[in-house]
Each structure stands twice: as C-alpha cells, then as structure tokens.
Amino acid sequence: MIKAENLTKVFNRSLVAVDHITFNVREGEIFGFLGPNGAGKTTTINMLITVLKPTEGTASVLGFDVVRQSNEVRKAIGVVPQEFTADEDLTGYENIMLCADLYGIPREIAKKRALELLELVELTNFKDKRVETYSGGMRRRLELACGLINYPKVLFLDEPTLGLDVQTRIAVWEYIRRLRKEYDITIFMTTHYLEEADTLCDRIAIIDHGKIIVIGSPGELKDGLGGDVITIAVRENADVTSIIQEVENVKNVRKENGLYYVKVVEGEVTAPLIIEALRKKGYTVTRFSLTEPTLNEVYLEYTGRAIRDMEGSNAEIMIQRLHLRRARNG
Amino acid sequence: MSSMKAVNDCQPSFVRGLWALTRRELKKWLNDPVMLVMFILQPFIWMGLLGKSMNISGLFSADNIKLPPKISLPGYAILSPPGLQEVVLDGAVLSQILAEISSRIMEVAFGVADYFSFMAVGMVSMIVTITAMFSGMSIVWDRRLGFLDKVISTPVSRTAIILSKILNAALRAMFQATVILALAYLLGLRFSPTFTPLNLLWIYTAILLLSVGLSSIFIAFSIRSTRMERPIQFVNLITMPLMFSSNIFFPASLMPEWMQAVVRINPLTYLTDIVRHLTILPIDVTALIVDFMYLSLFAAVFATIGVVLAWKYLTR
Numbered sequence: 001m002i003k004a005e006n007l008t009k010v011f012n013r014s015l016v017a018v019d020h021i022t023f024n025v026r027e028g029e030i031f032g033f034l035g036p037n038g039a040g041k042t043t044t045i046n047m048l049i050t051v052l053k054p055t056e057g058t059a060s061v062l063g064f065d066v067v068r069q070s071n072e073v074r075k076a077i078g079v080v081p082q083e084f085t086a087d088e089d090l091t092g093y094e095n096i097m098l099c100a101d102l103y104g105i106p107r108e109i110a111k112k113r114a115l116e117l118l119e120l121v122e123l124t125n126f127k128d129k130r131v132e133t134y135s136g137g138m139r140r141r142l143e144l145a146c147g148l149i150n151y152p153k154v155l156f157l158d159e160p161t162l163g164l165d166v167q168t169r170i171a172v173w174e175y176i177r178r179l180r181k182e183y184d185i186t187i188f189m190t191t192h193y194l195e196e197a198d199t200l201c202d203r204i205a206i207i208d209h210g211k212i213i214v215i216g217s218p219g220e221l222k223d224g225l226g227g228d229v230i231t232i233a234v235r236e237n238a239d240v241t242s243i244i245q246e247v248e249n250v251k252n253v254r255k256e257n258g259l260y261y262v263k264v265v266e267g268e269v270t271a272p273l274i275i276e277a278l279r280k281k282g283y284t285v286t287r288f289s290l291t292e293p294t295l296n297e298v299y300l301e302y303t304g305r306a307i308r309d310m311e312g313s314n315a316e317i318m319i320q321r322l323h324l325r326r327a328r329n330g
Numbered sequence: 331m332s333s334m335k336a337v338n339d340c341q342p343s344f345v346r347g348l349w350a351l352t353r354r355e356l357k358k359w360l361n362d363p364v365m366l367v368m369f370i371l372q373p374f375i376w377m378g379l380l381g382k383s384m385n386i387s388g389l390f391s392a393d394n395i396k397l398p399p400k401i402s403l404p405g406y407a408i409l410s411p412p413g414l415q416e417v418v419l420d421g422a423v424l425s426q427i428l429a430e431i432s433s434r435i436m437e438v439a440f441g442v443a444d445y446f447s448f449m450a451v452g453m454v455s456m457i458v459t460i461t462a463m464f465s466g467m468s469i470v471w472d473r474r475l476g477f478l479d480k481v482i483s484t485p486v487s488r489t490a491i492i493l494s495k496i497l498n499a500a501l502r503a504m505f506q507a508t509v510i511l512a513l514a515y516l517l518g519l520r521f522s523p524t525f526t527p528l529n530l531l532w533i534y535t536a537i538l539l540l541s542v543g544l545s546s547i548f549i550a551f552s553i554r555s556t557r558m559e560r561p562i563q564f565v566n567l568i569t570m571p572l573m574f575s576s577n578i579f580f581p582a583s584l585m586p587e588w589m590q591a592v593v594r595i596n597p598l599t600y601l602t603d604i605v606r607h608l609t610i611l612p613i614d615v616t617a618l619i620v621d622f623m624y625l626s627l628f629a630a631v632f633a634t635i636g637v638v639l640a641w642k643y644l645t646r
Binding site: 082083 | 339343354357361362484485646
C-alpha cells in the first residue's frame with residue numbers, strides 16, 4: 001500500500017530530517033512510526049501525503065508516485081494532522097462539509113457521509129456547535145471524521161493522541177480500531193508513546209535521527225531481545241532443568257539459588273506448557289513469575305536511551321513542536 | 331455499503347474548492363462583528379474628524395475673515411488713475427468677491443466646493459487597502475495553525491487556495507467600501523448630478539482590481555512568514571505613506587513635482603480618481619478609461635507574481 005525507498009528530506013541544504021529510509025506498509029495493517037520528537041516522523045508523513053517533496057528517493061501510495069502522481073495520491077488518502085486544524089469559527093458539520101468540498105465529493109453523498117461519520121465519532125449532538133467550544137478529545141475525533149470524508153484507502157495519523165489525557169487517549173485508540181474494522185483501511189501513524197505503538201500497531205518502525213533503526217511487530221521486536229523470562233521454583237529437591245528444556249519454545253534454562261530462569265518465546269503460551277510438563281513428572285511448582293520485555297526495553301536496546309527521556313510536559317511538547325514547525329518551514 | 335466504500339468518488343473541482351474556501355473566510359468574518367466594526371471605524375473616524383475639521387473652503391469665507399464694512403486703501407496701491415489720496419471699498423462687496431474666488435479655488439483644486447466630499451470619497455481607497463492587506467495576511471494564520479498543510483494534502487487546486495484569499499479580500503473590501511460611502515453620505519457627502527446607483531457597479535469593479543493587486547502583494551509577502559507580527563508591522567508602516575502619497579487628501583496637481591511622480595504610480599490614486607468621478611464629480615470618460623487601464627494592469631501584474639510565488643511555496 002505504501003512503499004518508500006531511500007526517502008530523504010534535507011531542509012535548507014543542511015538539516016537532514018529524514019535520512020534514506022526504506023519501508024513497506026501492507027494492506028490492512030496499522031503501521032506505526034515510533035520515535036522521539038524531532039526524529040523525522042512528521043516530515044516522513046508530509047512527504048507521503050504530498051505536502052513536501054522528497055529531496056531524494058521515491059515513495060508511492062497505492063502504487064501512485066507521491067511526486068509525479070500527487071493528485072491521485074491526494075484523492076485516495078485521508079490525513080489527520082498533528083495539530084487541530086479544524087476551523088474554530090465554524091461548526092463541526094461545516095468543517096466536515098468544507099473537507100468534502102475540497103475533495104469534490106458530490107453534495108448529496110457528502111451530506112449523508114458527514115452525518116454518518118459524526119455519528120461514528122459520537123459528535124452528532126455537537127455537530128452544530130462551533131469547534132471553539134469543543135474539548136481536545138472532541139477536536140481530535142472531528143479531525144478523524146474529516147480525514148475519512150473521502151473514504152480513504154490509506155489513512156495517515158500524525159501523533160493522534162498528542163497532548164490528550166490518558167482516558168481520552170484510550171478512547172481515541174478505540175475509534176482508530178473501529179475505523180480499521182468498519183472501513184477496512186490501512187493506517188500509517190506516528191507516535192512517541194510506547195504504549196500507543198504497542199497496543200495499536202501491527203508493525204512498528206523505530207525511527208531516530210531520521211533513520212529507521214528496526215522494523216517489526218511489537219511481539220517480534222520484544223522477542224528480538226531474547227524473549228520473555230519465566231522464573232520457577234519446585235518443591236522437590238531434584239534438578240528439573242532437562243524437563244523444562246524439552247518444552248517447546250524454551251530457549252535456555254539457568255538455575256540459580258534454587259530458582260530456574262527460563263528464557264522463552266511467547267511467554268504466555270509457553271508458561272502453562274512448562275507447568276504441565278513438570279506436573280506430569282510429579283513435580284509441584286511453588287513459585288512462578290513471567291516477565292515480558294516492554295517496548296521500552298526494545299527502544300533502549302536500539303537507540304541507547306529510554307524514550308521517556310524524550311517526553312516532556314505538554315508545554316515542552318508545544319514549544320518543541322513550534323521550533324520544529326519553524327525549522328520545517330525554513 | 332461496502333461496494334460504495336470501494337468507489338473513490340472524488341471529483342475535485344476548481345470552482346467548488348475556490349468557493350468553499352472563500353465561503354469559509356467570509357463566514358469567519360461575519361462571525362466576528364467586532365472586527366467588522368473596527369475596520370469600518372478607522373476610516374469613519376478619519377473622515378469624521380479630519381474631513382470635517384479641514385474646512386478648507388472656510389478659510390476664505392467672508393464670515394471667517396469678518397471684513398469691516400468699509401476698507402480703505404492708501405492711494406499708492408491704485409495704479410490707475412494716478413493721484414488719488416485714498417480709496418474706500420465696500421466690505422460687503424469685497425466679501426462677495428472673496429466668496430466667489432474661494433469657490434473658484436475649491437473648484438479648480440478639489441473639483442468640488444467642499445473638502446469633506448473630496449476627502450470622504452478617498453476613504454474608500456483607505457479601507458480597500460487595509461482590508462486587502464489584512465485578508466492577504468490571514469494566510470499566515472492558516473499556515474501556523476496547520477490548516478494550510480491540511481488543505482494542501484487534499485486534491486483541491488493549489489491556485490484555488492491562493493485565489494480564495496484574493497477573492498475574499500475583494501468581497502470584504504466591496505462590502506466595507508459600500509458602508510463607508512453610505513456613512514459619508516449621512517455625514518454630508520454631496521453627489522454630483524451625474525451619479526446613479528449604476529455607477530456603483532463600476533466602483534465595485536475598480537475596488538476588485540485594486541484589492542486583487544494589493545492582496546496578491548501581501549500573500550506573496552507573508553506566505554513565508556511564520557509570525558503574524560512582521561506583516562502587521564509592515565501594514566502599519568506602509569498604509570500611511572501609501573495614503574499620503576496619493577490624491578486621497580490633497581489634489582496631486584498642487585504637489586511638488588517629485589511627489590506627483592510618486593502619486594502617479596500609486597494605485598490608490600487611480601481608485602480614488604475613479605470613485606470621485608463616479609460619485610462627486612461629473613463623469614470624465616477619458617480619465618476613467620485611463621484609470622481602469624492602470625488598475626487592470628496593476629492587478630494583472632501583481633496577481634501573477636503573487637500566484638507564482640505562492641505556488642512555489644505550496645509545492646515545495
């Protein structure tokens with residue numbers, strides 16, 4: 001659905017925002033770009049949605065080249081930008097209809113669709129209220145609805161939950177999942193929230209300093225670290241290392257102070273198998289714990305620093321974003 | 331349902347996109363009556379205070395000078411016949427003569443007998459200038475708020491994005507100019523006998539031309555600017571000189587020559603001239619043709635420059 005090859009953007013001939021990145025987004029998946037602020041996520045999106053021209057490399061969306069066939073790309077995609085771009089002085093309904101006009105969707109179809117989308121994001125009751133009266137979560141939902149007015153095949157979400165509180169964030173995730181299911185679209189999103197990438201994305205690309213460091217599903221990335229660790233103790237005084245070793249998915253077993261540290265792939269599935277195997281041989285498990293590596297550890301492993309170092313207060317994020325905008329606008 | 335979803339029914343149209351974007355601006359404008367009043371207030375105050383206080387015809391009026399009933403002149407002031415010791419003039423007759431001369435001066439210099447009518451009409455140019463500049467600048471906001479980026483990511487024509495700003499400026503200017511003319515009439519503007527409501531159509535055309543030119547300059551100037559302060563400062567800086575170096579307040583024919591050269595390039599001069607001829611002065615077809623040609627040229631040149639520069643930015 002989306003193909004990027006050596007995609008590069010250099011601002012003002014010196015600031016390399018995106019540095020030869022290559023990736024592929026498959027049909028129907030939610031693909032996430034994970035990285036700290038300033039890693040090049042928004043610049044990448046802007047190139048894919050034809051707002052910025054790549055300095056080097058190529059990209060295509062639905063087979064259309066983003067430079068040569070930009071108009072075809074624009075017709076087929078939906079964009080939900082990082083900022084709240086809806087016009088404050090207009091109502092929610094007027095905003096959606098404005099989008100419909102820009103896409104040239106026939107009036108009658110557009111009216112029906114606008115109401116349907118407002119229903120989907122639960123803004124029907126507020127559709128005739130001016131956007132300036134909307135809360136952050138409502139604005140974000142309105143942006144989602146606007147981005148869907150042309151029934152896009154691919155939807156681009158730039159930091160869909162930036163600046164939202166935890167509850168609203170979870171609600172927005174729910175909408176995004178529903179969109180994918182009901183409108184069967186491919187979603188390309190950026191985020192710097194690990195949790196968001198973990199729960200929402202089918203595959204993640206970790207991007208830092210304009211380069212893609214690693215691509216994979218959240219599970220694969222975590223497994224790449226060597227998998228989950230299961231800690232086990234048995235009442236009996238015998239060595240059960242060999243029994244555990246024979247269980248499927250077990251990578252290695254280490255015994256220390258009476259505890260067995262078992263490195264496994266897919267811990268949740270393997271754990272019951274180990275307990276079962278031990279019970280069959282007549283052993284009783286007295287202690288058990290399962291530690292899954294988090295994306296944070298993955299991130300740490302690949303970038304050498306924790307992503308939360310990059311997160312700041314909302315105010316800091318706003319300031320950083322402003323600086324970035326200035327840099328981008330050159 | 332699902333079959334409908336599979337069809338991409340986008341048929342982006344230039345006209346629809348242009349109108350949608352223009353309508354958005356107009357809605358925003360109408361939603362904010364305070365700004366509307368503020369914009370009109372400025373020229374209103376100018377014409378109310380300056381136009382009324384600069385009572386130039388009053389300078390020469392007999393009431394003002396208050397001549398005594400008898401005025402004596404020493405004999406040497408009379409060249410012919412020579413030899414007279416003293417001449418006594420009738421003050422009332424002299425007043426009449428003065429009044430006659432003053433109205434001739436006003437006619438020759440301003441074309442009309444009262445300065446207020448002369449100056450109030452010029453306020454149309456003032457409001458068109460301010461409106462066009464500020465509307466053109468609103469593109470800075472659109473850019474800062476990310477609205478512009480979102481619009482660029484839709485298949486709407488790039489030219490429509492820029493033209494919507496220009497069109498919006500022109501429509502606003504036309505409306506506000508109408509309000510200003512109506513207010514001027516209430517304050518005592520005297521129309522010439524050749525004035526008909528049909529003349530308004532020509533005035534609107536002229537306003538359209540000037541606002542297209544001016545707003546294009548400002549779009550081109552401000553599209554790269556991320557901050558609002560600079561363009562606003564620029565407008566403040568340029569509005570006054572633009573107005574003083576035109577024929578809004580004073581007839582160009584009485585200015586020093588170097589100044590006349592500036593007045594002749596200043597597009598405000600031509601709009602003011604058109605509006606004057608179509609409202610308070612008798613219609614002069616030749617002058618109007620020249621004025622319209624100049625304004626058309628001005629609009630065409632700067633609209634082209636503005637669209638080209640803005641286009642370059644939008645497709646960076």
